[in-house]
Amino acid sequence: MTPWTDRAGRFAPLKAATFAGTLVPGLLLAWWWAQDALGPRPLTEAIHETGDWAIRFLAMSLAVTPLRRIAQWPKLINVRRMLGLAALSYALLHLLLYVADQKWELGKVASEIALRLYLTIGFVALLGLVVLGSTSTDAMIRRLGKNWNRLHRIVYGIAALAAVHFFMQTKADVFEATIVAGLTALLMIYRLAHRFSLPLSSPAVLVGLAVAGAVATAAAELLWYGLATGIPVSRVFAANWHLALQIRPMWWVLAVGLAAAVLGWIRSRAGEGKGRPAGLEGKTGRKAARAMA
Numbered sequence: 400m401t402p403w404t405d406r407a408g409r410f411a412p413l414k415a416a417t418f419a420g421t422l423v424p425g426l427l428l429a430w431w432w433a434q435d436a437l438g439p440r441p442l443t444e445a446i447h448e449t450g451d452w453a454i455r456f457l458a459m460s461l462a463v464t465p466l467r468r469i470a471q472w473p474k475l476i477n478v479r480r481m482l483g484l485a486a487l488s489y490a491l492l493h494l495l496l497y498v499a500d501q502k503w504e505l506g507k508v509a510s511e512i513a514l515r516l517y518l519t520i521g522f523v524a525l526l527g528l529v530v531l532g533s534t535s536t537d538a539m540i541r542r543l544g545k546n547w548n549r550l551h552r553i554v555y556g557i558a559a560l561a562a563v564h565f566f567m568q569t570k571a572d573v574f575e576a577t578i579v580a581g582l583t584a585l586l587m588i589y590r591l592a593h594r595f596s597l598p599l600s601s602p603a604v605l606v607g608l609a610v611a612g613a614v615a616t617a618a619a620e621l622l623w624y625g626l627a628t629g630i631p632v633s634r635v636f637a638a639n640w641h642l643a644l645q646i647r648p649m650w651w652v653l654a655v656g657l658a659a660a661v662l663g664w665i666r667s668r669a670g671e672g673k674g675r676p677a678g679l680e681g682k683t684g685r686k687a688a689r690a691m692a
């Protein structure tokens with residue numbers, strides 16, 4: 400099976416597009432590097448770019464399961480492993496570039512990782528990704544059986560560690576780190592909701608979860624400023640309401656959550672017309688419908 404075909408060897412457009420999408424940031428980076436377009440400190444810039452893409456692909460892989468339920472799009476599962484492996488690949492490249500930045504002095508790299516907390520946290524997150532990546536082959540999935548699901552739940556812990564690593568290395572403006580942490584929190588909230596049997600196909604439930612995600616984002620931001628800076632948390636909280644100055648992270652997370660609710664509403668309307676959940680056609684669909692029930 401190639402990254403652009405399904406198990407039967409047929410061309411799979413969704414897999415092919417996802418595969419191409421995972422390659423784009425790496426190819427662009429290589430191109431900018433070759434063109435000397437990465438600024439005065441190309442290695443530092445490349446470390447940041449690869450870190451950003453590692454965490455973005457990790458968030459996308461976490462988004463697959465809730466999106467599959469909300470959009471009633473079972474085939475989305477076919478790209479989850481690819482997105483996870485993309486996160487692992489960019490994280491490994493991120494480490495490699497860091498080692499290069501340290502002039503390949505492995506002793507220094509090891510001591511830096513041991514002594515600087517944000518690097519230790521990044522390292523643990525990377526180890527977790529390696530464990531997940533190495534147990535993602537078909538043979539390992541079969542061998543581990545039910546334990547595979549249990550093991551792969553650590554992906555939420557890995558995402559939380561990666562978000563903390565992102566926050567801690569940010570010197571001044573934690574805007575993007577807060578958005579990433581907030582979206583990760585929203586995805587965890589979807590997971591919890593499913594665990595407690597709240598239907599992710601219900602737009603009303605999704606609106607409630609979007610608000611919960613926004614509150615979690617504001618809380619993460621307050622916690623960070625409260626712990627890491629001297630800025631009074633009341634000022635940070637008040638900034639959320641000055642929309643003319645800047646649209647703060649909690650509003651972006653709310654917007655993403657509400658967009659998911661609208662998508663859920665559209666899909667449930669489409670499903671009503673057919674007398675069954677939309678998007679659940681064919682054999683895969685019937686299987687997925689049973690899994691989603």
Ligand code: HEM
Pocket residue numbers: 443446447448449450451452453454457486490493494497512518521522523524525528561564565568569
């Ligand atoms: C051994 C493991 C790791 C090491 C040594 C490491 C090292 C670094 C370094 C040196 C920076 C830049 C700090 C600075 O410029 O002051 C950074 C930033 C970052 N890292 Fe890591 N990292 C590791 C693992 C990870 C993992 C597993 C992820 C995500 C899954 C990640 C995501 C990020 C992100 C998002 C940034 C910020 C990028 C930005 O500011 O645009 N890192 N990391």
